[in-house]
Amino acid sequence: MKKLIFLTAAIGLAACQSSPDIVYKPAEQKLPIYIKRIAIRPFANKTQQFGLEEKITLKVIDEFLKNGEYLVSPENAAQGVIVGEISHYILTPIQYDVNLVPTVYKLNVIAGLRLLDREQNRYLWEEPALQVTKMYSAANLPGGLTEEQAREALWEILAKDVVLRTVSGFGSVSSASQKKIPGNPEVQQSSGTLNGR
Numbered sequence: 567m568k569k570l571i572f573l574t575a576a577i578g579l580a581a582c583q584s585s586p587d588i589v590y591k592p593a594e595q596k597l598p599i600y601i602k603r604i605a606i607r608p609f610a611n612k613t614q615q616f617g618l619e620e621k622i623t624l625k626v627i628d629e630f631l632k633n634g635e636y637l638v639s640p641e642n643a644a645q646g647v648i649v650g651e652i653s654h655y656i657l658t659p660i661q662y663d664v665n666l667v668p669t670v671y672k673l674n675v676i677a678g679l680r681l682l683d684r685e686q687n688r689y690l691w692e693e694p695a696l697q698v699t700k701m702y703s704a705a706n707l708p709g710g711l712t713e714e715q716a717r718e719a720l721w722e723i724l725a726k727d728v729v730l731r732t733v734s735g736f737g738s739v740s741s742a743s744q745k746k747i748p749g750n751p752e753v754q755q756s757s758g759t760l761n762g763r
Contacts, residue, residue, distance in 0.1 A: 600645055605643075606648045609677070612653045613655040628725065635733050648679065649679070653695070657672075659672075660701070667704075670704070671713075673713070680692045698724045
């Protein structure tokens with residue numbers, strides 16, 4: 567009798583595994599239905615670079631207008647507010663010519679983002695370290711870019727990530743690990759205590 571029950575269970579499991587109709591589809595994590603209008607609060611700039619906040623704010627507004635799923639409105643008329651800050655701006659030369667003149671650069675920008683639900687007065691989601699990287703050749707080389715052109719390409723990517731995160735929900739983009747963020751004071755303090763310094 568036990569063998570018959572075991573055999574029946576094994577056949578049932580094998581039948582379930584071979585069925586093409588069984589597909590895992592997680593539920594979409596969309597915004598609440600009452601959020602129809604979104605405002606983009608001007609980004610805060612915590613870096614030494616001047617004027618980054620204006621460019622990224624305008625680019626995010628443009629991406630929301632292109633997407634068209636949510637209306638972009640002033641903050642006092644919106645149900646949701648995108649709140650962002652640029653926390654890191656790191657330009658690093660990564661390749662040099664024979665005269666030690668930089669020929670390839672890596673531009674890395676890290677931004678923190680949150681979506682505020684104004685009706686509930688709480689944050690619906692948060693990406694504490696959304697990281698965007700662009701590697702480019704120096705402007706004096708064929709196909710090279712200036713630093714400003716590379717920034718524009720980064721703003722385009724970051725703005726699309728903000729819209730994707732808002733429209734498609736959790737998992738569509740993700741933050742960098744706190745341990746990977748350069749100059750993170752929490753990581754530096756903890757590594758200093760491990761070394762006994």
